């Protein structure tokens with residue numbers, strides 16, 4: 001009796017951009033050519049049922065051959081990949097430079113020898129002239145290029161010699177009557193199959209079915225399904241576990257569900273979506289969905305929960321839905337894998353990261369207003385480093401780095417103006433630095449003569465980085481600094497023509513806490529690492545937060561981001577950011593910190609001994625000889641509202657608490673806390 005047989009095609013396509021980069025002696029990394037990409041290749045994993053008849057034995061033999069062929073293809077791809085890596089080795093050029101210099105040295109030694117051994121004065125003079133010529137000579141780029149090309153061609157020929165001999169040899173032997181030579185072909189095929197299997201086992205992901213599973217149903221044989229969803233007959237019937245070479249067990253489950261799509265789709269309200277042939281790349285599975293009249297890509301995105309359930313996608317795998325090449329298509333990506341990307345930053349590396357799904361480099365220049373959002377530890381400070389490094393290395397640009405927490409700024413002290421915002425004195429320093437930048441902008445507006453400012457070494461393009469915007473928002477609630485946001489909003493609104501840019505990072509991307517309205521209005525280029533909630537996602541990217549299927553609140557941390565560089569309604573790109581280490585920041589060339597000409601020198605440096613804020617002085621006066629003072633008493637003394645007293649003292653890091661007064665518990669400000677704050681002012 002005939003049994004069901006089903007075959008699914010799976011394209012194995014390596015993700016672009018997967019590179020590894022060698023380290024130079026300086027610790028920076030150099031780009032290395034990506035290994036020669038595998039051509040998109042159909043690798044079949046057959047699934048068959050057998051019968052106990054002769055037809056079954058034939059089927060079994062065919063299956064073994066198909067599996068062997070799969071392994072042979074795999075081994076050939078592996079051989080080709082390794083061969084291409086050897087041919088395109090980026091170190092080859094360095095070797096050629098060394099070799100060319102060695103050859104030149106040999107020539108010099110030979111000429112010196114000739115000069116020593118010359119018998120006649122003419123020979124001696126000729127040899128000495130040659131020595132001088134050789135001394136002046138140095139290895140030219142052209143010569144190195146030619147040698148490198150020659151060496152690459154040699155390597156390529158050597159690597160192709162064996163396969164070419166295997167292909168052509170038997171033909172030549174047969175032409176000379178040696179028909180036995182034809183056996184070389186099956187022998188080579190067998191050898192490749194064995195190699196492929198060994199390689200697959202070593203990789204540990206292979207789940208190819210090597211023997212057809214036993215028969216399960218006595219159903220008539222349906223036509224083979226090629227990359228299309230199973231037809232109802234197969235779906236309802238005995239869909240065998242299609243296991244695909246190179247796929248992980250989780251991916252195989254998804255593939256099985258895809259093969260059984262019609263049944264799955266019907267029960268979950270997804271009828272009308274028709275998946276095409278799935279492909280597997282370094283990021284996971286990708287399927288093009290054809291949409292009937294009821295569907296459009298937006299609606300498919302809305303059904304992502306049902307799609308996850310229908311395909312049994314593991315919770316940790318991201319699902320992304322983007323519009324397809326045609327209006328009636330959507331692309332479904334299931335990120336079951338994290339591509340092995342080299343994300344290390346090195347000098348000269350383009351962009352700030354890579355979009356793994358497309359291999360496109362995310363290029364965002366530091367010269368523009370930028371918003372960086374992300375929960376604590378998501379990698380905000382690290383994400384800004386490549387930008388900041390570009391500014392620090394540009395003689396016509398300068399960095400002013402405001403770091404309210406003071407953790408990141410010590411790394412940048414040698415190459416930027418750093419402002420540590422810790423404590424009351426820190427806040428004054430921050431305020432002064434922001435005021436200085438605002439003053440510089442005013443000055444440029446007066447002196448630019450109605451055109452955009454042209455950066456000079458004295459008045460360079462300025463990038464003002466605020467590492468935690470929420471601290472500045474909090475600071476602005478105290479009387480002394482209430483105009484700090486006005487200054488920042490002025491920079492955000494008018495900085496473009498003055499070539500002064502604001503980079504605003506915040507853990508709390510909400511309008512009340514972390515992003516003032518004018519700042520948010522003026523910053524369209526936004527980068528969001530993992531956020532706390534979908535509300536935060538919407539504040540950063542608006543309703544398009546989920547347009548590409550990824551949302552910042554679902555990102556992995558650290559180092560994964562969504563970046564929007566286009567207009568406000570453009571969907572953000574899912575991006576893996578480059579990682580610049582602490583050592584690399586420290587290794588940046590040193591340079592003088594920027595100051596606004598005429599600004600108080602080293603503003604805020606000695607503020608610890610500056611004037612004590614009025615509210616603290618009043619609290620100290622009232623609590624003299626007492627265990628503490630009540631907020632109401634301070635407010636009454638100053639004629640302020642209680643809330644102002646509380647906010648001003650909070651800004652000085654004095655929090656209301658309880659203290660004991662003659663055995664009574666009083667709510668107010670303990671004397672010892674006030675004294676600790678006063679110590680910042682040398683008291």
Ligand SMILES: Nc1ncnc2c1ncn2[C@@H]1O[C@H](COP(=O)(O)OP(=O)(O)OP(=O)(O)O)[C@@H](O)[C@H]1O
Pocket residue numbers: 343374375376377378379380381382383507558559560577578579580
């Ligand atoms: N692209 C990346 N690749 C690898 N590791 C990263 C990357 N970005 C950040 N990290 C690591 O994540 C950790 C947190 O990074 P970082 O300090 O930049 O986060 P943050 O968002 O600024 O945190 P916080 O808000 O608490 O200051 C660090 O140990 C850092 O080395």
